[in-house]
Amino acid sequence: MRVLIANQDRTETIGAQIRESARRRAASGRPPFLSPEHSALTLKAAHDQADYLRIYSRLIGMRHGIRTGSFAIPRKAGLVGTIATRIKEFLWKLLRYQHDRIVWQQNLINELVIAGLEFEREEYRREIARLAERVARLESQGLS
Amino acid sequence: MSALPRVDQLLAGFAEGDAISNEARGLRAMLRRMGFDSEIYADEARVAPSARGHCRLLAEYHGTPNDVVLHHYAIASPTTRSFLQAPARKVLVYHNITPAEFFTGFDDDVVRQLQTAREELRDVAGRSDAVWAVSRYNASELERAGVPRVRVFPLLFAREGPGPLPDPAILRRFAAPLTNILFVGRMAPNKCVEDLIQAFAWYQRINPFSRLILVGSRHSTPRYFSMLRMFAGELDLANVCFENYAAPEGMSAYYRLAHVFISASRHEGYCLPLLEAMEQDIPVIARSVGGMPEAMDGAGVLYEDLDPGELAELIHRVVSDTALREAILASQRRRMEAIRHRDAEQELRSLLAELNVLPR
Numbered sequence: 001m002r003v004l005i006a007n008q009d010r011t012e013t014i015g016a017q018i019r020e021s022a023r024r025r026a027a028s029g030r031p032p033f034l035s036p037e038h039s040a041l042t043l044k045a046a047h048d049q050a051d052y053l054r055i056y057s058r059l060i061g062m063r064h065g066i067r068t069g070s071f072a073i074p075r076k077a078g079l080v081g082t083i084a085t086r087i088k089e090f091l092w093k094l095l096r097y098q099h100d101r102i103v104w105q106q107n108l109i110n111e112l113v114i115a116g117l118e119f120e121r122e123e124y125r126r127e128i129a130r131l132a133e134r135v136a137r138l139e140s141q142g143l144s
Numbered sequence: 145m146s147a148l149p150r151v152d153q154l155l156a157g158f159a160e161g162d163a164i165s166n167e168a169r170g171l172r173a174m175l176r177r178m179g180f181d182s183e184i185y186a187d188e189a190r191v192a193p194s195a196r197g198h199c200r201l202l203a204e205y206h207g208t209p210n211d212v213v214l215h216h217y218a219i220a221s222p223t224t225r226s227f228l229q230a231p232a233r234k235v236l237v238y239h240n241i242t243p244a245e246f247f248t249g250f251d252d253d254v255v256r257q258l259q260t261a262r263e264e265l266r267d268v269a270g271r272s273d274a275v276w277a278v279s280r281y282n283a284s285e286l287e288r289a290g291v292p293r294v295r296v297f298p299l300l301f302a303r304e305g306p307g308p309l310p311d312p313a314i315l316r317r318f319a320a321p322l323t324n325i326l327f328v329g330r331m332a333p334n335k336c337v338e339d340l341i342q343a344f345a346w347y348q349r350i351n352p353f354s355r356l357i358l359v360g361s362r363h364s365t366p367r368y369f370s371m372l373r374m375f376a377g378e379l380d381l382a383n384v385c386f387e388n389y390a391a392p393e394g395m396s397a398y399y400r401l402a403h404v405f406i407s408a409s410r411h412e413g414y415c416l417p418l419l420e421a422m423e424q425d426i427p428v429i430a431r432s433v434g435g436m437p438e439a440m441d442g443a444g445v446l447y448e449d450l451d452p453g454e455l456a457e458l459i460h461r462v463v464s465d466t467a468l469r470e471a472i473l474a475s476q477r478r479r480m481e482a483i484r485h486r487d488a489e490q491e492l493r494s495l496l497a498e499l500n501v502l503p504r
Contacts, residue, residue, distance in 0.1 A: 001443070001447075001450040001454065002432065002446075002447065002449065002452060003446075003447050003448050003450075004432065004441070004445065004446040004447070005444075005445050005471070005472060006443065006444070006445075006472055006475035007442035007443070007475060014458075014461060014468075017461075018450075018454050018457035018458050018461060019454055019457075021457045021460075022286075022317065022346075022451070022453035022454040022456070022457045023459070025349060025350070025453060026453055029349070031346060031348070031349065031379055032378075033341075033342075033379070034378050035343070039377075039378060040371050040372075040374035040375040040377075041252050041371070041375060043249065043367070043371045043374075044249070044333075044338075044371070045249070046248070046249025046250075046354055047247060047248065047249060048248070049249065049251070049252045049367070052250065052367055053250060054447070056370070061373065063178035063377070063378070065373070067175070067380070069313060070475060071380065072352075074275060074352035074353060076353070077445065112298070115175075123188050123498070126385045131358075
């Protein structure tokens with residue numbers, strides 16, 4: 001670690017403090033990072049565009065569903081903050097019945113589109129294999 | 145008709161907001177002020193439709209032995225061949241070549257173009273009458289590659305007047321009083337925007353009333369951009385705002401909104417947005433790599449080897465510690481003052497004099 005602030009090396013002071021703060025915060029919980037094989041960042045390991053598409057297709061297959069679980073509503077300090085948060089929580093409960101029906105429909109559409117893309121890729125793979133076999137056969141006939 | 149020779153510029157491409165295109169426009173304006181006839185030519189296939197009126201097409205370029213031609217070099221393109229075949233006196237302007245590995249998997253064509261540019265660099269430099277680098281960092285890279293007599297002509301950064309008024313639509317859209325963390329730059333793999341998103345995921349645990357505003361073209365590397373969107377989605381980060389390229393009024397609005405500017409880029413030849421943010425009096429945090437320490441020149445905050453959680457704590461410190469923030473801003477104001485005193489026109493005169501274009 002190195003931290004330079006206004007041309008002064010502050011690694012031993014501010015750097016050490018932020019490292020300690022980060023350690024304490026990590027001990028109280030992490031952001032919801034996915035495992036490396038499920039994260040979008042796995043796309044950085046692609047060898048070329050074809051490999052990217054293969055990984056992308058796998059990842060998108062895992063992501064068709066819209067999450068409907070409750071989420072943390074940030075709360076500002078003070079009475080106004082508490083009231084505002086309570087109102088937001090109440091509105092979310094009120095809307096949830098209608099919201100979940102819409103989400104169910106959207107998830108269904110997403111699944112069907114992704115499945116359709118996979119069917120299309122499968123057809124392309126089959127067609128390319130058939131053409132490659134035919135080219136090989138024609139080449140072998142031409143050589144003989 | 146002017147007694148001075150023409151000084152033209154050849155670019156691989158031309159687009160609004162692109163750093164090399166902006167540099168070429170700044171140089172053209174300066175050359176014309178100095179009395180030269182000067183035009184910009186770019187490969188037709190890579191001229192953005194919105195920028196058509198600001199440059200000429202490469203096919204129209206016809207230099208003479210009396211002319212000077214500058215070639216801005218950062219990627220392989222048909223422009224390099226036109227440059228090498230031109231009868232004019234040749235100046236290679238080196239903007240650095242992003243290591244191709246960054247683009248592996250995201251864009252096979254760009255990987256090849258960057259590899260070719262790197263392979264041909266020494267040859268192109270050897271066949272040029274002069275080589276100018278846009279930063280000392282770039283010059284030292286050329287010298288390590290065996291290119292002799294490299295001159296440094298830093299990227300132009302000159303703003304006249306107060307600048308455009310901020311776009312009111314953007315100010316309205318971001319009116320909610322949140323802490324705004326700003327990044328400006330193309331959505332390209334070397335910029336490591338995913339590092340910013342990870343740091344922001346941690347920062348939201350410190351300050352949930354915050355947003356990350358990412359301003360830059362998403363068309364540069366679409367596969368990388370898709371990865372970023374997917375990554376922000378899997379972290380359930382609603383306040384990551386992908387804003388695409390912005391016009392000057394838009395940029396003015398984003399800078400007005402920003403509480404801190406940050407770049408986690410792992411490769412830059414220089415990085416003008418750092419200076420733009422400093423000019424707007426926004427504290428700047430940048431990774432200490434490539435040409436960024438040179439652009440900062442002792443101002444702002446530079447870091448190395450921070451994990452995303454530590455970077456989030458650093459952002460929090462810069463945003464919330466008033467005394468620290470003031471010290472950072474004071475250093476940045478000194479940096480901007482030094483830049484304002486730069487006499488770029490005189491530097492250009494000296495460089496052209498070395499080509500016997502102007503009296504020494």
